[in-house]
Amino acid sequence: MSITLEVGLLSGRTVTVDADENEEVRTLKRRAELSLGVGSGRLLGSSGTVLDASSPIKRARLQNGDALTLQVHSVQIQAARNGFAAILGDGTVVAWGMLTWGMKHDESSAVQDQLKNVQQIRASQRAFAAIIGGGSVVTWGSAAHGGDSSPVQDQLANVRQIQASDGAFAAILGDGSVVTWGSTAFGGDSRRVQDQLKNVQQIQASGAGAFAAILGDGSVVTWGSAAFGGDSRPVQDQLKNVKQIQASKGAxxxxxxxxxVVTWGSAAFGGDSRPVQGQLKHVQQIQASFGAFAAILGDGSVVTWGPSAPGGDSSAVQNLLKPM
Known part of the structure; x- marks a missing residue:
């Protein structure tokens, strides 16, 4: 039986598409994409739920005259050490790179049927973690680097954000609590501070193996490798009313x-800002390289610190880094 559906973009453009009830939703979707002249997207039903592209139109309970929405997104790419994973416009995932560590599309085939309506992907050095539309998480790649989330899978519900170090992941749940997994050496075990991880607003990770979480009251909780920022006790009394955190490889x-500004972690990665502390006033923004930091002040000038090789010494261009 043939039905007629209206498919529209968020911009308001619409087309009328005919479809057979026995066809898959993906066929209807492709027909609408061609008619609208847009790239791959995902179809939303009249209630706003994402339609399974592999489901027959009849099973999706689409009725003659239904108004659907085609949601088109640009491709998003996340990089691991030796591979990439891309979220396509229709919310599915393609991965490529080295055959090992889950960096190739074939290697993610074990979870491919779960990788639908993907909202976000994060990568450690050798693994990926994807947030699905309902807030669940799918992982693949090296188990030693967070590619196996099965020990905490039942806790990974209503996830709203994920951050990754080189070998572990940390997820913020809808209630502000945190779930971690992966290598303990890279911050995959947060049990030491678990009772403090409440009302978490933001998490940042140093690649070498530490995490820092900003709580709702502006305080900070850290865990993971102490040498690379996982122990903030030396500056804990200063970490109040924190608005933003940036991380280098180890600080x-x-x-x-x-x-x-307050800094901690390895001095070799910018964890000691004392040489410029007197200049760090009215800081608006900070960026981090592999081992150094640069701060933009309220007057537009720039202050840098850390080893010179990764950018901690800006003296050669300091005369150019001044507001016009």
Whole structure:
């Protein structure tokens, strides 16, 4: 039996598409994409739910005259050490790169049927973690680097954000709690601070193996490798009213509400800002390289610190880094 459906974009453009009830939703979707002249997207039913592309139209309970929405997104790519994973416009995932560590499309085939309506992907060095539309998580790649989330899978519900170090992942749930997995050496075990991880607003990770979480009251909780920022106790009394945290490979820099900056972690990666501390006032933004930091001040000038090789010494261009 043939039915007629209206398919529209968020911009308001619509087309009328005929379809047979025995066809798969993907056939209807492709027909609508061609008619609208857009790339691959995902179809939403009249209630706003994403339609399974592999489902027959009849099973999707589409009725003659239904108004559907075609949601088109640009491709999003996440990089691991030796591979990539891309979220396509229709919410599915393609991965490529080295055959090992789950960096190739074939290697993610074990979870491919779960990789639908993907919202976000994060990567450790050798594994990927994807947030699905309902807030669940799918992982693949090296188990030693977080590619196996089965020990905590039942806890990974209503996930709203994931961050990754080189070998572990940390997920913020809808209630503000945190679930971690992967290598303990890279921050995959947060049990030491689990009772403190409440009302978490943001998590940042240093690649070498530590995490820092900003709580709702502006305080900070850290865990993972102490040498690379997992132990913030030396500066804990300063970490109040924190607005933003950035991380290099082995250190963290936090901007406080008064525009000052607190740093911790390995000095070899920018964890010691004392040489420029007097200049770090009215800081608006911080960026991190592999081993150094750069702060933009309120007057537009720039202050840098950390080893010179990764950019911690900006003296050669400091005369150019001044507001016009």
């Amino acid at each position: 963290f820099a936090a901007i406080l509400s008064d525009g000052s």
